[in-house]
């Protein structure tokens with residue numbers, strides 16, 4: 453392969469300071485040394501589905517490393533031939549064709565195929581759009597650099613299995629300033645290949661949103677510094693326009709909150725979330741006590757969002773749609789509510805988690821799904837309980853108000869969402885219907901309210 457022929461040298465990215473990598477199997481078959489093996493974005497041989505080898509097992513140096521000698525290499529093309537320290541003519545005699553190779557994974561080979569395409573100057577699909585080979589290679593290299601820096605932060609090994617293997621390499625390279633992965637990537641081909649492949653999986657996402665969501669767990673590893681995490685990230689790589697866009701989107705408050713709720717490490721140490729004990733909407737009292745001022749949104753939205761966030765603390769719930777469904781709401785209500793709150797949070801993710809947990813501690817413990825089911829069931833039964841309540845506490849109320857009474861129980865006992873009251877019988881409520889319900893709700897005195905709540909627990 454004549455990779456690199458179509459792109460100028462600078463656009464091809466990292467180049468080794470000395471020597472070259474090899475594919476022992478290709479060398480055995482053809483005896484030819486491929487120029488592309490010198491490029492460090494080449495990590496695998498697609499013909500043999502194996503990783504390249506970067507160092508001779510005998511002399512422990514890169515192949516064709518001439519830095520200690522002015523003498524020309526002599527002998528067979530498939531012998532190492534690196535000059536050995538002492539005598540002027542002593543050369544490493546290792547037979548390169550016998551070096552065992554490691555298999556490259558399908559992901560690594562797919563990434564290598566995209567890199568090979570880009571190196572010929574052809575376009576590659578990134579974030580759903582065709583981009584020029586040079587631009588793709590620049591984005592890939594700078595994103596890989598960023599991931600390499602993030603991978604050695606605490607927690608990095610939870611995101612990629614190669615992060616653990618990177619640590620010794622990072623330690624070996626650490627001077628006062630730490631490893632400069634942007635100048636020189638890791639030497640072992642398997643590490644370079646794995647990091648490139650992880651970065652490429654982000655660029656291969658179908659759109660910016662998907663890619664940013666993949667990147668959020670990584671950008672959360674950036675340590676807190678005076679310049680802020682964005683400054684830390686920008687100090688460690690070249691922020692191409694694509695990379696800036698991805699990193700900003702990955703750090704968007706709503707993505708960070710989702711990530712926090714889904715993965716927060718304190719989860720195991722705290723009380724596990726019992727989904728049936730979470731009402732669809734956090735009651736007004738707990739909102740007033742714990743949630744006021746956390747979001748620049750109306751009370752109704754914040755109370756619903758708090759419930760969704762609590763559901764999301766459950767390990768099986770990893771989307772707003774799933775959170776809504778777990779609480780008996782249509783999935784669309786979850787995504788809509790989360791969108792409404794996506795850019796209005798006024799407190800940190802941790803402070804919000806603390807507040808919703810405190811609110812939940814004060815919510816009356818009950819199986820809210822069972823309470824919802826009970827009210828739904830009542831819709832189909834006689835309304836003797838209602839007539840009794842009217843006779844004792846509110847003489848003169850028309851029997852058709854039973855639907856308002858059911859909705860009241862739905863909202864004030866089940867703490868369920870007004871829009872979903874079974875009394876609406878699946879229809880969208882009109883403004884008029886809501887106004888009539890609100891009127892009923894406002895007309896109740898304390899005694900009527902407590903007995904209406906109590907009536908739910910009596911036989912229908």
Ligand SMILES: [Zn+2]
Nearest residue numbers: 475478497500
């Ligand atoms: Zn090969």
Ligand SMILES: [Zn+2]
Nearest residue numbers: 508511532544
């Ligand atoms: Zn050697």
